[in-house]
Amino acid sequence: MSLSSHIEELKKKHQTLSDRVEAALRAPGTPDTEIAELKKQKLRLKDEIERLTADVS
Structure with missing residues (x-):
């Protein structure tokens, strides 16, 4: 896996977590500890x- 594709995967995971936080x-009733x-x-x-990203530059 190239570094750029790894970064893209991390960005997708970050977006998924962002969506989960919003939900x-x-x-x-969602526990504060879970959030x-x-x-x-x-x-x-x-x-x-x-x-x-800094390592790439």
Whole structure:
């Protein structure tokens, strides 16, 4: 897998997590801990994408 395709996969996962966070925020009764965990995962992916993108430059 090339670096650019790996970055694209990470971006897709990031978008999926973003969608899940939005859905969790709209759903009544979603535990705050679940939302916080999704946000942490999303942030880790964002950091990884930025790191890999910087390595390419």
